[in-house]
Amino acid sequence: MFKPEALLSELEKTGAAVAEGEMMAMHTSFRIGGPAAVYIRVSSAAQLGQVLEVLGRFSVPYFILGRGTNLLVSDDGIRRAVISMTESASGDLSQIRIADGIKAEDDETVYVEAGAGITLARLASFARDNGLTGLEFAAGIPGSVGGALVMNAGAYGGEMKQVVSSVRLMQPDGSITEVPGGEMRFGYRTSRLKEVPDTAEKGAVSAIALGAVFELKKADPAQITRTMQELAAKRMEKQPLEYPSAGSTFKRPEGYFAGKLIMDAGLAGYSVGGAQVSEKHCGFVINKGGATAADVKQLMCDVTEKVLQTYGVLLEPEVIMVE
Ligand SMILES: Cc1cc2nc3c(=O)[nH]c(=O)nc-3n(C[C@H](O)[C@H](O)[C@H](O)COP(=O)(O)OP(=O)(O)OC[C@H]3O[C@@H](n4cnc5c(N)ncnc54)[C@H](O)[C@@H]3O)c2cc1C
Known part of the structure; x- marks a missing residue:
């Protein structure tokens, strides 16, 4: 101790x-x-x-x-x-800039370097303001660049994997390495940063992301803005953004949608304490007020059991439980 x-x-x-x-x-x-x-x-x-x-x-x-x-x-x-990594970030952790030093293969490609501490919203706005396409999908994901690299965050057909050229990592011993995007082992809501021994503490990562270089393409800023607005409108319409949540609670099981399975199992609005299966989008568990982690965990257990019994599909959490 x-x-x-x-x-x-x-x-x-x-x-x-x-x-x-x-x-x-x-x-x-x-x-x-x-x-x-x-x-x-x-x-x-x-x-x-x-x-x-x-x-x-x-x-x-x-x-x-x-x-x-x-x-x-x-x-x-x-x-x-x-x-x-995000609240006091200054200097390299919150820097965002066009990476002039990297030679692009063609005239259309532009590289953007961003610190792990900045939000995806800021990164996407920076790309838009510079007439660069590729990050429209990320504008509405509320996480940081660092969290998005760990999770291979994605939405509406886009994911980090498609745009990450390289990642700067700090190893637990403090040494810094540059890893090409192709070696990040990005998968569905995962990356090499999640590869830790079974005995590791919950939510542990194999290294700390300091920042990344994104490979983007020149495009019409007005079109980028339109796409971002359309995706934002879809989110507003479909997701319960008016309540605290951690986004999709469960991963998408192969061949199904978690939200649809939960809805079809009759669980829309099902609550435990202050936690509730959102009626607007059954894939989200929301905090209706005063929810505890114990409420959310119990609700997730009940939902998992009912969906397994009804459809024989095992839902796996997307949210990371930390203690
Ligand atoms: C309303 C809402 C909508 C959402 N929509 C989407 C969506 O469309 N698509 C999607 O993919 N996700 C979505 N999410 C989930 C979430 O925003 C993403 O998973 C995001 O990538 C998490 O980033 P974060 O910075 O919040 O990470 P955190 O939640 O803080 O951490 C997640 C994991 O990353 C690790 N981590 C964080 N930063 C670093 C770092 N710099 N280096 C190493 N490890 C780090 C943490 O230790 C933890 O293991 C949504 C969430 C909400 C609340």
């Missing part, structure tokens, strides 16, 4: 903002989650390296937090150090 005072003072020497007992409900889109043992906001890759060194010295495990939009954090909180 680490000695909190010595640990906190060493962490503070790195210049990172450090807090004890920060409620994770403040940092998750579900508005659910108890306290983090230690909460650290890093502002740069260099500072992150120093924080990892201190945590390693004190043998303190850590959890990497993006925008918290795909997480279900336990009511008891996270018994690890939580490192927030």
